[in-house]
Amino acid sequence: MIMFDDILAELEQIFLRHDGALSLRERRESFYVNRDLRGRVALVWDAASREQMDVNRRAALEALCADMAETLGNHAFPADLMPIESEAPFTAEQSGAVVFTYGENLPFTVVDRMLTESSWSSRATEDSLSKRMIVFFSIKGGVGRSTALAVAAWHLAQQGKRVMVVDMDLESPGLSSSLLPDDRRPDYGLLDWLVEDVVENGDEVLERLFATSPLADGSRGEIVVIPAHGRRYGDYIAKMGRAWMYRMDGEKRISWPQRLRTLLHQLDGQHAPDCLLIDARAGLDEIASASVLDLAPRLVLLFALEGTQTWTGYSILFNHWNTIGQARNIRESLQMVAAMIPPLENKQPYVQRLRENAWECFREQLYDALPAGEEEQDAFSYDCNDEVAPHNPWIIHWHQGLSALKQLHTLESTLDAAQIQGTFPFLRNLDEAFREEA
Known part of the structure; x- marks a missing residue:
């Protein structure tokens, strides 16, 4: 059969x-x-x-x-x-x-033919936002992805950058309220815009869609947050069932990922951020694919815990890209992140196992296959321990204080700057990535 x-x-x-x-x-x-x-x-x-x-x-x-x-x-x-x-x-x-x-x-x-108009099958063409955009993505939730994004936003704001944070985790909103206390939340959120734009009411929402986070208060920069929902979340469930609709512009059909991209360009015109940080939905659903592929970000951070579930999930995704011939269009934007490394006395064996498993995923599906002992200058292929390879993980350590933190905008009251840098070495990798782009 x-x-x-x-x-x-x-x-x-x-x-x-x-x-x-x-x-x-x-x-x-x-x-x-x-x-x-x-x-x-x-x-x-x-x-x-x-x-x-x-x-x-x-x-x-x-x-x-x-x-x-x-x-x-x-x-x-x-x-x-x-x-x-x-x-x-x-x-x-x-x-x-x-x-x-x-x-x-x-x-x-x-x-x-798919039920939704976003998929994991192709990467959109890069535009003026791509080079300033970083997507935080994970196969599974609970890996510290949103916390890492908030720390990255804080770090970049400390350097004087204007950072725009977009909460795309609409099915499990949390980053929005964690970065914005009640008195700073805007009237509306991203979900409101997606629903209103379908009936050409998007402009009515646009001016009340964002707020600045106190996480950047006292820094030289600013963190502008586009939350999943606003001060009043309203009939959130009913809106979720309509967010992924297309809109007709005359005879032209505009998919919801295209609408989302248009919104980001409008917000870019208003706020002119130096960088955009996107908190993607965890898993393999259409919201995550829109963040990772339809927005064409320059960098997609793949958060990983060492374990079978992680590598099975990434193998499924990488295999799909390889099967349909899209791996070459996507692979150079990817970077693995070792998330919440446990507080072991010797962390090196854990990190090495994670690196080796990540390498197996990349080698089997995304890296160019080269004959043994041969090298090609333009080949996209790396050894397991190559420090500049995308499978070689950027590091984030687990911290007990952060695990109990309820509001990310109070981050600095939990950890001082030195502790943040020590817990999140991946911040140095982010700095290097921005320097290379510049």
Whole structure:
């Protein structure tokens, strides 16, 4: 029985079987594979191209469709409903879908219909915000990601930078209220804007969407917070069910990640931040993918605790990028972070295990494969202990005082500057990253 995971590999073998009769390699622009919301695939063929086929070619195309239906079973459209005819180029048909190329021996285009309009399948084009944006992401929650982001914001503000913090963890809001005491919270939050923008009310929310955090009081810089929700969170659950809607601009469809990116540009015009720190949703859902890929940040910090759950999660993600041919577009923005290193007498074995497991994930899915003993100057490949490799973790230690801290805006009353620097060595890596960009 063919399962969902088998579909694309089986399709490549089917196309190879029929390549001789249909010249599929040369006709890649004439067809694509559509995979619907139920996981069923259909062959879509250019109507004009089919019209020009002789009898033998038409018979070969019907044989291909019959092979798809028989081999893939319930995961394919019936043979008598294929091929679906359309007019190439297929730009309109690909709107709102994830589009990628699959296959090494006979590559073909897949148009994947998804319930949401954000995915882990491609990275957006970089823009003027990308170089100033850092996303804090983790496979699992509870790894100190939000605390590390608050510390990074404090550190950058101490250097005189204007920092914008965006709480994208809408399903589990916490950073917002932790950085902003009650008397500083704005009327609205990011969720309000996403809902109001769909009905073209976004501008009404924009001026009451942000506030400054007391965490930066007394520093040379400033921390501007875009919270998940405002002073009054209202009917939060009902709003969550509508936040991911697209908006129509005339006949143009604007997905919610595109809307989010537009908002950040508007806020950038208002506040002109030196850097943007994005607290992404933990896990592999669509909110996290929008932060990591649709915003095209220059740097994505991958928080990790040493353990099977961590590496299974990152392996799933990296394997997806490798399978659909997107690894090269994404990998250079990634950086592993060893989060909340336990207070062991000797921490080095723990860090080394984490480094080795991170290296295995990167080596198998993201690094270029090189023959043993050979090196290529432009190859994206690193040894396990290479200190500048993205798998080599930036370090954050566990601290008992921080684990009991309820409000991040009181950070300096819990730890002095020297203790913060000692607990969060990754701040030095951040400084170096900004220096390299400059």
